[in-house]
Amino acid sequence: MEKADALRKVQEIFIDILDNDDIVLTYNSSANDVDEWDSLNHIQLVVAIEKAFKIRFTSQEIQRWKNVGEMLDCIIAKNA
Amino acid sequence: MLFNSFEFIAFFTIIALIYYLLPKSLQWIWLLIGSIFFYMYSQLALIIIPLSIIIITYLCGYYIEKSAVEKRKKYIYLAGIIANISFLLLLKYFNFFSLTLTSIFNSVNTAFFKSAEQTNHPFLLNLAVPLGISYITFQAMGYLIEVYRGTHPAEKNFGHFITYLLFFPKIVAGPVERAHHFLPQIKTGKSFDYDTIVLGLRLMLWGFFKKLVIADRLELYNSSVLDNYSHHNSITLAFTAVLCAIQLYADFSGYTDIALGLAKVLGFDLTPNFNRPFFSKSITEFWRKWHISLSKWFLDYVYTGVTISLRDWGKWSPIFALNITFILLGLWHGPNWTFVIFGMLQGLALTLEFLTRKSRKKLREKLPVAVNTLVGVFITFGYFCFSLIFFRANSVKQALTIIGKIFQASKGSIFIGSVSTMFYAIIGVTILFITEYFQENHPKFLLINNRHRIVRHATYVTLILLIILFGVFNESQFIYFKF
Numbered sequence: 001m002e003k004a005d006a007l008r009k010v011q012e013i014f015i016d017i018l019d020n021d022d023i024v025l026t027y028n029s030s031a032n033d034v035d036e037w038d039s040l041n042h043i044q045l046v047v048a049i050e051k052a053f054k055i056r057f058t059s060q061e062i063q064r065w066k067n068v069g070e071m072l073d074c075i076i077a078k079n080a
Numbered sequence: 081m082l083f084n085s086f087e088f089i090a091f092f093t094i095i096a097l098i099y100y101l102l103p104k105s106l107q108w109i110w111l112l113i114g115s116i117f118f119y120m121y122s123q124l125a126l127i128i129i130p131l132s133i134i135i136i137t138y139l140c141g142y143y144i145e146k147s148a149v150e151k152r153k154k155y156i157y158l159a160g161i162i163a164n165i166s167f168l169l170l171l172k173y174f175n176f177f178s179l180t181l182t183s184i185f186n187s188v189n190t191a192f193f194k195s196a197e198q199t200n201h202p203f204l205l206n207l208a209v210p211l212g213i214s215y216i217t218f219q220a221m222g223y224l225i226e227v228y229r230g231t232h233p234a235e236k237n238f239g240h241f242i243t244y245l246l247f248f249p250k251i252v253a254g255p256v257e258r259a260h261h262f263l264p265q266i267k268t269g270k271s272f273d274y275d276t277i278v279l280g281l282r283l284m285l286w287g288f289f290k291k292l293v294i295a296d297r298l299e300l301y302n303s304s305v306l307d308n309y310s311h312h313n314s315i316t317l318a319f320t321a322v323l324c325a326i327q328l329y330a331d332f333s334g335y336t337d338i339a340l341g342l343a344k345v346l347g348f349d350l351t352p353n354f355n356r357p358f359f360s361k362s363i364t365e366f367w368r369k370w371h372i373s374l375s376k377w378f379l380d381y382v383y384t385g386v387t388i389s390l391r392d393w394g395k396w397s398p399i400f401a402l403n404i405t406f407i408l409l410g411l412w413h414g415p416n417w418t419f420v421i422f423g424m425l426q427g428l429a430l431t432l433e434f435l436t437r438k439s440r441k442k443l444r445e446k447l448p449v450a451v452n453t454l455v456g457v458f459i460t461f462g463y464f465c466f467s468l469i470f471f472r473a474n475s476v477k478q479a480l481t482i483i484g485k486i487f488q489a490s491k492g493s494i495f496i497g498s499v500s501t502m503f504y505a506i507i508g509v510t511i512l513f514i515t516e517y518f519q520e521n522h523p524k525f526l527l528i529n530n531r532h533r534i535v536r537h538a539t540y541v542t543l544i545l546l547i548i549l550f551g552v553f554n555e556s557q558f559i560y561f562k563f
Contacts, residue, residue: 039383042387047391047394059385
């Protein structure tokens, strides 16, 4: 899977879960850049991404991401 | 040795002067000597406890990193965490658990075996709680978690590591500093920088103003009401609850500003603990702005772990994690059910806000911004004042009596006590809130950090005069020192 495709798919999930059509994600986006993306919603995003990509992250992986790009690398590595 | 004592000011002046005369490679040793002296000046022999915690944590961190076997890493990590928790539980919470267990045991005994005359007496320990134990163990545990996760390297220099945990500006009441933020700062020598030092001194001045003019002045009124709470009417008690919240904020944020200022004079940056919390429009926002270093600790090391491991529970996962986290955060303050209830009340509010966030968002879109802000700030502040009744009360029973009396709406006028005390306190509080209002809404409007020397100096003079004229100089403790 291409990283750009994964980004598009993740962005849709964010728009859906956070209920905000204006969200535009980049590889460098982090929770600081998206208003509704807080510690309460974060876990729901993770679960939705796991379902959409049919993968399962470990807790260490989830806690290590610093931005969307790192999360996408993790998704792609698992899907490969 | 309290920050608001003359002996501390003398101590700090000597420390800072010699610090900048020393070669850079020796500066941290001087800070370590100063920190050990500071600790032993208050609790001579008890320094053995933080030192034991530091040695154990240092060794665990070192061997977690060195060990190649995953299982071994885990055991060393768990041993370090358990050691830290044991120190904390034994020294701070042992009697609380002993009393609770004995009373459960006795009630079971009475209920089922009707042997009320044979009540068991709890086994209690008479231990002195070492200074800053909650702060030291929490920083130590945070460090071990980071080393275990591989997000922070184990510290090799034992001297730097002790300095990190014993650093005197933050030892007694935080901030809860992260290793990755603090340790690199010890490793670089500091040159005398006039601007940084002035920034530090300004922070201290503002902190002393909040402590001496507002917090200690309000304490005179609040304690006079709360010591005789059964004789006061509902309006007085409600008013006192509001003043207690302002006092706690002025006290703790005052302490934090002094701590940050002291560290800055020595060339160190500590984590800010407050970001104008009383302007928050929800409890969720409030906890991002109140005691930030501690709530962030709980968020990263308790809340996140619990939500991740329970993520298949759907929305119950954050709800469960929130409530557990805030009960623990409440209990962190001390061995009393009042703090547990304080934490539960935060968890309850956060849960309600989480469940209603979409409907509240829709409602907000329909209302003007000013209405949203006013209503949000008002409800948040009111709820926090209410929850603080438990925080401040000596027992749950006392808190419930006070709340009962507030809602009974008994008649009578408000108790003012000493007019001068109330008048000086109101002047202080007004200055605090006007300043914060401008910081919040017009950040370009500066007083103490103004570009123009005249404005800056006029602010210094005003604050110093206010401290001298209206300050309370009884060297009273900072509230958070006891936690």
